[in-house]
Amino acid sequence: MSFDVLQKKIIEKRNPTVAGLDPKPEQIPPHILKMACDQYGETLAGAAEAVWQFNRGLIDALSDVVPAVKPQSAYYERLGWRGMEVMERTISYAQERGLFVIADVKRGDIGSTAQAYADGWLGETQVGESACSAFHADCVTLNGYMGSDTVLPFVDTCRKYGKCLFLLAKTSNPGSGELQNLTAGDRLVYQLLGDMAERLGTGTEGDYGYGLAGAVTGATYPEELRELRARLPHTFFLVPGYGAQGGTAEDVQYAFDRKGCGAVVNASRSIMCAWQKTGKGGADFQEAARAAAEAMRDAIGQYVTIL
Numbered sequence: 001m002s003f004d005v006l007q008k009k010i011i012e013k014r015n016p017t018v019a020g021l022d023p024k025p026e027q028i029p030p031h032i033l034k035m036a037c038d039q040y041g042e043t044l045a046g047a048a049e050a051v052w053q054f055n056r057g058l059i060d061a062l063s064d065v066v067p068a069v070k071p072q073s074a075y076y077e078r079l080g081w082r083g084m085e086v087m088e089r090t091i092s093y094a095q096e097r098g099l100f101v102i103a104d105v106k107r108g109d110i111g112s113t114a115q116a117y118a119d120g121w122l123g124e125t126q127v128g129e130s131a132c133s134a135f136h137a138d139c140v141t142l143n144g145y146m147g148s149d150t151v152l153p154f155v156d157t158c159r160k161y162g163k164c165l166f167l168l169a170k171t172s173n174p175g176s177g178e179l180q181n182l183t184a185g186d187r188l189v190y191q192l193l194g195d196m197a198e199r200l201g202t203g204t205e206g207d208y209g210y211g212l213a214g215a216v217t218g219a220t221y222p223e224e225l226r227e228l229r230a231r232l233p234h235t236f237f238l239v240p241g242y243g244a245q246g247g248t249a250e251d252v253q254y255a256f257d258r259k260g261c262g263a264v265v266n267a268s269r270s271i272m273c274a275w276q277k278t279g280k281g282g283a284d285f286q287e288a289a290r291a292a293a294e295a296m297r298d299a300i301g302q303y304v305t306i307l
Protein backbone atom coordinates (compact mmCIF):
# COMPACT_ATOMS: atom_id res chain seq x y z
CA MET A 1 0.00 0.00 0.00
CA SER A 2 0.98 3.58 -0.43
CA PHE A 3 2.19 4.26 3.11
CA ASP A 4 4.80 1.61 2.31
CA VAL A 5 5.97 3.85 -0.52
CA LEU A 6 6.27 6.82 1.84
CA GLN A 7 7.87 4.76 4.61
CA LYS A 8 10.47 3.36 2.19
CA LYS A 9 11.38 6.87 1.05
CA ILE A 10 11.65 7.95 4.70
CA ILE A 11 14.00 5.04 5.42
CA GLU A 12 16.10 5.72 2.30
CA LYS A 13 16.59 9.36 3.26
CA ARG A 14 16.74 8.69 7.02
CA ASN A 15 14.31 11.55 7.33
CA PRO A 16 10.69 11.31 8.60
CA THR A 17 9.68 14.80 7.50
CA VAL A 18 7.66 16.46 4.77
CA ALA A 19 8.25 19.96 3.44
CA GLY A 20 5.10 22.01 3.05
CA LEU A 21 4.67 24.08 -0.11
CA ASP A 22 2.31 26.88 1.02
CA PRO A 23 3.62 29.84 -0.99
CA LYS A 24 2.21 33.31 -0.35
CA PRO A 25 3.40 35.99 -2.82
CA GLU A 26 4.91 38.02 0.05
CA GLN A 27 6.98 35.02 1.14
CA ILE A 28 8.52 34.51 -2.27
CA PRO A 29 12.02 35.97 -2.69
CA PRO A 30 11.70 39.44 -4.28
CA HIS A 31 13.86 38.62 -7.32
CA ILE A 32 11.52 35.74 -8.27
CA LEU A 33 8.37 37.79 -7.74
CA LYS A 34 9.82 40.71 -9.73
CA MET A 35 10.81 38.53 -12.67
CA ALA A 36 7.33 36.98 -12.80
CA CYS A 37 5.56 40.34 -12.48
CA ASP A 38 7.80 41.94 -15.14
CA GLN A 39 6.53 39.23 -17.48
CA TYR A 40 2.86 39.01 -16.44
CA GLY A 41 2.20 42.19 -14.45
CA GLU A 42 1.10 42.35 -10.82
CA THR A 43 -1.71 39.94 -11.56
CA LEU A 44 -2.79 36.46 -10.59
CA ALA A 45 -0.85 35.24 -13.62
CA GLY A 46 2.29 36.94 -12.24
CA ALA A 47 1.72 35.45 -8.79
CA ALA A 48 1.14 31.97 -10.26
CA GLU A 49 4.37 32.16 -12.27
CA ALA A 50 6.28 33.28 -9.16
CA VAL A 51 4.80 30.41 -7.13
CA TRP A 52 5.84 27.93 -9.80
CA GLN A 53 9.42 29.24 -10.00
CA PHE A 54 9.67 29.25 -6.19
CA ASN A 55 8.27 25.71 -5.87
CA ARG A 56 10.55 24.37 -8.56
CA GLY A 57 13.56 25.91 -6.83
CA LEU A 58 12.49 24.48 -3.47
CA ILE A 59 11.91 21.02 -4.91
CA ASP A 60 15.33 21.09 -6.64
CA ALA A 61 16.97 22.07 -3.35
CA LEU A 62 15.10 19.59 -1.17
CA SER A 63 14.56 16.49 -3.27
CA ASP A 64 17.58 14.61 -1.95
CA VAL A 65 16.90 15.61 1.67
CA VAL A 66 13.17 15.11 2.26
CA PRO A 67 11.05 12.14 1.18
CA ALA A 68 7.86 14.11 0.58
CA VAL A 69 6.23 17.47 -0.06
CA LYS A 70 2.81 18.72 1.01
CA PRO A 71 1.32 21.46 -1.14
CA GLN A 72 -1.61 23.09 0.68
CA SER A 73 -4.37 23.65 -1.86
CA ALA A 74 -5.56 26.97 -0.37
CA TYR A 75 -2.43 28.78 -1.56
CA TYR A 76 -3.11 27.64 -5.13
CA GLU A 77 -6.90 28.02 -5.10
CA ARG A 78 -6.54 31.70 -4.14
CA LEU A 79 -4.87 32.25 -7.54
CA GLY A 80 -7.80 30.74 -9.47
CA TRP A 81 -7.28 28.38 -12.41
CA ARG A 82 -3.70 29.50 -12.84
CA GLY A 83 -2.99 28.46 -9.27
CA MET A 84 -4.58 25.06 -9.79
CA GLU A 85 -2.48 24.60 -12.92
CA VAL A 86 0.62 25.36 -10.84
CA MET A 87 -0.59 22.86 -8.21
CA GLU A 88 -0.85 20.16 -10.89
CA ARG A 89 2.55 21.06 -12.32
CA THR A 90 4.11 21.11 -8.84
CA ILE A 91 2.77 17.64 -8.06
CA SER A 92 4.14 16.23 -11.34
CA TYR A 93 7.51 17.89 -10.91
CA ALA A 94 7.89 16.68 -7.32
CA GLN A 95 7.01 13.12 -8.36
CA GLU A 96 9.50 13.28 -11.24
CA ARG A 97 12.12 14.18 -8.64
CA GLY A 98 11.20 11.08 -6.63
CA LEU A 99 9.13 12.79 -3.95
CA PHE A 100 5.92 11.49 -2.40
CA VAL A 101 3.16 14.10 -2.65
CA ILE A 102 0.53 14.71 0.00
CA ALA A 103 -2.14 17.07 -1.36
CA ASP A 104 -3.42 18.94 1.68
CA VAL A 105 -7.00 19.49 0.50
CA LYS A 106 -9.01 18.58 3.64
CA ARG A 107 -12.02 17.54 1.59
CA GLY A 108 -15.25 16.12 3.00
CA ASP A 109 -18.71 15.92 1.39
CA ILE A 110 -21.56 13.54 0.64
CA GLY A 111 -20.54 10.31 -1.05
CA SER A 112 -21.23 11.21 -4.68
CA THR A 113 -19.32 14.48 -4.38
CA ALA A 114 -16.56 12.79 -2.37
CA GLN A 115 -16.11 10.38 -5.28
CA ALA A 116 -15.63 13.33 -7.62
CA TYR A 117 -12.96 14.77 -5.31
CA ALA A 118 -11.29 11.36 -5.06
CA ASP A 119 -11.27 11.00 -8.86
CA GLY A 120 -9.74 14.45 -9.27
CA TRP A 121 -7.07 14.27 -6.58
CA LEU A 122 -6.11 10.60 -6.60
CA GLY A 123 -7.83 8.64 -9.35
CA GLU A 124 -9.20 9.20 -12.81
CA THR A 125 -12.24 10.74 -14.49
CA GLN A 126 -13.88 8.83 -17.30
CA VAL A 127 -14.31 11.03 -20.39
CA GLY A 128 -15.98 8.95 -23.08
CA GLU A 129 -13.66 5.98 -23.67
CA SER A 130 -10.72 7.57 -21.87
CA ALA A 131 -9.76 7.56 -18.20
CA CYS A 132 -8.13 10.93 -17.50
CA SER A 133 -6.01 11.70 -14.48
CA ALA A 134 -5.96 15.26 -13.08
CA PHE A 135 -3.84 15.96 -9.98
CA HIS A 136 -2.63 12.36 -9.40
CA ALA A 137 -1.36 13.06 -5.87
CA ASP A 138 -0.10 10.10 -3.82
CA CYS A 139 -2.15 10.97 -0.76
CA VAL A 140 -4.74 13.50 0.44
CA THR A 141 -5.90 14.98 3.72
CA LEU A 142 -9.62 14.63 4.48
CA ASN A 143 -12.09 16.04 6.94
CA GLY A 144 -14.09 13.05 8.15
CA TYR A 145 -16.41 15.02 10.38
CA MET A 146 -19.38 14.39 8.02
CA GLY A 147 -19.07 10.66 8.74
CA SER A 148 -17.38 7.57 7.34
CA ASP A 149 -19.67 7.39 4.27
CA THR A 150 -17.96 10.58 3.05
CA VAL A 151 -14.55 8.94 3.34
CA LEU A 152 -15.41 5.59 1.76
CA PRO A 153 -15.14 6.79 -1.87
CA PHE A 154 -11.57 7.86 -1.08
CA VAL A 155 -10.85 4.49 0.55
CA ASP A 156 -12.08 2.67 -2.57
CA THR A 157 -10.06 4.97 -4.81
CA CYS A 158 -6.95 4.47 -2.67
CA ARG A 159 -7.38 0.70 -2.87
CA LYS A 160 -7.77 0.85 -6.64
CA TYR A 161 -4.78 3.10 -7.30
CA GLY A 162 -2.46 2.15 -4.41
CA LYS A 163 -2.81 5.53 -2.70
CA CYS A 164 -3.54 6.66 0.84
CA LEU A 165 -5.23 9.35 2.94
CA PHE A 166 -5.04 11.18 6.24
CA LEU A 167 -8.18 11.93 8.28
CA LEU A 168 -8.13 14.94 10.58
CA ALA A 169 -8.18 13.67 14.17
CA LYS A 170 -6.47 16.03 16.64
CA THR A 171 -5.46 19.10 14.66
CA SER A 172 -2.62 21.44 15.61
CA ASN A 173 -4.56 24.73 15.88
CA PRO A 174 -5.28 26.43 19.23
CA GLY A 175 -9.06 25.94 18.93
CA SER A 176 -8.92 22.24 18.03
CA GLY A 177 -10.17 21.20 21.44
CA GLU A 178 -13.45 23.12 21.09
CA LEU A 179 -14.95 20.21 19.18
CA GLN A 180 -12.29 17.54 19.06
CA ASN A 181 -11.89 17.22 22.83
CA LEU A 182 -15.63 16.96 23.53
CA THR A 183 -16.91 13.68 24.88
CA ALA A 184 -18.79 11.48 22.41
CA GLY A 185 -20.21 8.51 24.33
CA ASP A 186 -17.25 6.70 25.87
CA ARG A 187 -14.64 8.51 23.81
CA LEU A 188 -13.40 11.94 22.88
CA VAL A 189 -14.26 13.18 19.41
CA TYR A 190 -10.65 13.12 18.19
CA GLN A 191 -10.30 9.52 19.43
CA LEU A 192 -13.43 8.64 17.49
CA LEU A 193 -11.92 10.10 14.31
CA GLY A 194 -8.67 8.27 14.98
CA ASP A 195 -10.61 5.04 15.50
CA MET A 196 -12.40 5.67 12.21
CA ALA A 197 -9.04 5.84 10.41
CA GLU A 198 -7.85 2.65 12.11
CA ARG A 199 -11.10 0.88 11.13
CA LEU A 200 -11.12 2.11 7.52
CA GLY A 201 -7.55 0.90 7.05
CA THR A 202 -8.19 -2.57 8.45
CA GLY A 203 -7.24 -5.28 5.97
CA THR A 204 -5.01 -2.97 3.91
CA GLU A 205 -1.93 -3.06 6.15
CA GLY A 206 1.32 -3.07 4.20
CA ASP A 207 4.88 -4.21 4.94
CA TYR A 208 5.29 -1.79 7.85
CA GLY A 209 1.91 -2.60 9.40
CA TYR A 210 0.02 0.53 8.39
CA GLY A 211 -3.34 0.65 6.61
CA LEU A 212 -4.23 3.09 3.86
CA ALA A 213 -6.10 5.46 6.19
CA GLY A 214 -3.82 7.64 8.30
CA ALA A 215 -4.61 10.37 10.81
CA VAL A 216 -3.55 14.00 11.32
CA THR A 217 -2.32 14.61 14.85
CA GLY A 218 -0.71 17.96 15.65
CA ALA A 219 2.81 18.38 17.02
CA THR A 220 1.37 21.01 19.35
CA TYR A 221 -0.44 18.34 21.41
CA PRO A 222 2.26 15.83 22.40
CA GLU A 223 0.14 14.12 25.07
CA GLU A 224 -2.57 13.33 22.53
CA LEU A 225 0.11 12.21 20.07
CA ARG A 226 1.44 9.73 22.59
CA GLU A 227 -2.01 8.47 23.46
CA LEU A 228 -3.11 8.12 19.83
CA ARG A 229 0.09 6.26 18.90
CA ALA A 230 -0.74 3.61 21.52
CA ARG A 231 -4.41 3.54 20.56
CA LEU A 232 -3.97 3.29 16.76
CA PRO A 233 -1.20 0.79 16.04
CA HIS A 234 -1.98 0.52 12.30
CA THR A 235 -2.61 4.18 11.57
CA PHE A 236 0.14 6.26 9.95
CA PHE A 237 0.35 9.83 11.31
CA LEU A 238 0.80 13.16 9.58
CA VAL A 239 2.11 15.55 12.22
CA PRO A 240 1.80 19.26 11.34
CA GLY A 241 2.61 22.11 13.71
CA TYR A 242 6.39 21.71 13.88
CA GLY A 243 8.40 24.94 13.81
CA ALA A 244 6.22 27.97 13.04
CA GLN A 245 3.38 26.71 15.28
CA GLY A 246 5.73 25.85 18.13
CA GLY A 247 5.99 22.04 17.93
CA THR A 248 9.47 20.65 18.63
CA ALA A 249 11.48 17.50 17.94
CA GLU A 250 10.94 16.46 21.55
CA ASP A 251 7.16 16.80 21.07
CA VAL A 252 6.93 14.79 17.85
CA GLN A 253 8.94 11.79 19.08
CA TYR A 254 5.70 10.31 20.45
CA ALA A 255 4.20 9.97 16.98
CA PHE A 256 6.59 7.15 16.00
CA ASP A 257 6.41 3.44 16.70
CA ARG A 258 9.22 1.46 18.33
CA LYS A 259 10.97 1.05 14.97
CA GLY A 260 10.91 4.80 14.35
CA CYS A 261 8.25 4.29 11.67
CA GLY A 262 4.59 5.26 11.27
CA ALA A 263 4.73 9.04 11.10
CA VAL A 264 5.84 11.97 9.00
CA VAL A 265 6.30 15.46 10.46
CA ASN A 266 5.40 18.52 8.39
CA ALA A 267 7.02 21.95 8.37
CA SER A 268 5.96 24.55 5.83
CA ARG A 269 6.90 28.14 6.74
CA SER A 270 10.02 27.22 8.71
CA ILE A 271 11.54 25.56 5.62
CA MET A 272 9.98 27.61 2.82
CA CYS A 273 10.67 31.00 4.42
CA ALA A 274 14.07 30.16 5.95
CA TRP A 275 15.61 32.68 3.52
CA GLN A 276 13.91 35.53 5.42
CA LYS A 277 16.23 34.91 8.36
CA THR A 278 19.61 34.85 6.61
CA GLY A 279 19.74 38.54 5.70
CA LYS A 280 20.62 37.81 2.05
CA GLY A 281 17.39 39.07 0.54
CA GLY A 282 16.28 35.72 -0.86
CA ALA A 283 19.19 35.04 -3.24
CA ASP A 284 20.01 32.04 -1.02
CA PHE A 285 16.44 30.70 -0.69
CA GLN A 286 17.43 27.21 -1.84
CA GLU A 287 20.42 26.85 0.49
CA ALA A 288 18.38 28.29 3.37
CA ALA A 289 15.48 25.87 2.81
CA ARG A 290 17.85 22.94 2.53
CA ALA A 291 19.69 23.91 5.72
CA ALA A 292 16.36 24.26 7.59
CA ALA A 293 15.19 20.84 6.34
CA GLU A 294 18.49 19.24 7.37
CA ALA A 295 18.32 20.89 10.79
CA MET A 296 14.77 19.57 11.29
CA ARG A 297 15.82 16.06 10.21
CA ASP A 298 18.79 16.14 12.59
CA ALA A 299 16.74 17.53 15.50
CA ILE A 300 14.15 14.74 15.17
CA GLY A 301 17.00 12.26 14.76
CA GLN A 302 18.08 13.11 18.30
CA TYR A 303 14.87 11.48 19.54
CA VAL A 304 13.86 8.98 16.86
CA THR A 305 15.95 6.20 15.35
CA ILE A 306 14.49 4.79 12.14
CA LEU A 307 14.64 0.97 12.00
Ligand SMILES: O=c1ccn([C@@H]2O[C@H](COP(=O)(O)O)[C@@H](O)[C@H]2O)c(=O)[nH]1
Pocket residue numbers: 020022072104170171172173216218240241242243244245266267268269270
Ligand atom coordinates in the same frame (compact mmCIF):
# COMPACT_ATOMS: atom_id res chain seq x y z
O1 LIG B 1 -3.88 20.19 12.07
C1 LIG B 1 -3.37 20.69 11.07
C2 LIG B 1 -3.63 20.21 9.79
C3 LIG B 1 -2.98 20.77 8.73
N1 LIG B 1 -2.12 21.80 8.89
C4 LIG B 1 -1.44 22.32 7.68
O2 LIG B 1 -0.03 22.09 7.83
C5 LIG B 1 0.71 23.21 7.39
C6 LIG B 1 1.46 23.83 8.54
O3 LIG B 1 2.20 24.93 8.12
P1 LIG B 1 3.36 25.61 9.04
O4 LIG B 1 3.79 26.77 8.23
O5 LIG B 1 4.44 24.57 9.22
O6 LIG B 1 2.73 26.00 10.31
C7 LIG B 1 -0.30 24.15 6.73
O7 LIG B 1 -0.40 23.78 5.37
C8 LIG B 1 -1.60 23.81 7.42
O8 LIG B 1 -2.73 24.06 6.61
C9 LIG B 1 -1.87 22.27 10.14
O9 LIG B 1 -1.08 23.21 10.35
N2 LIG B 1 -2.50 21.70 11.21
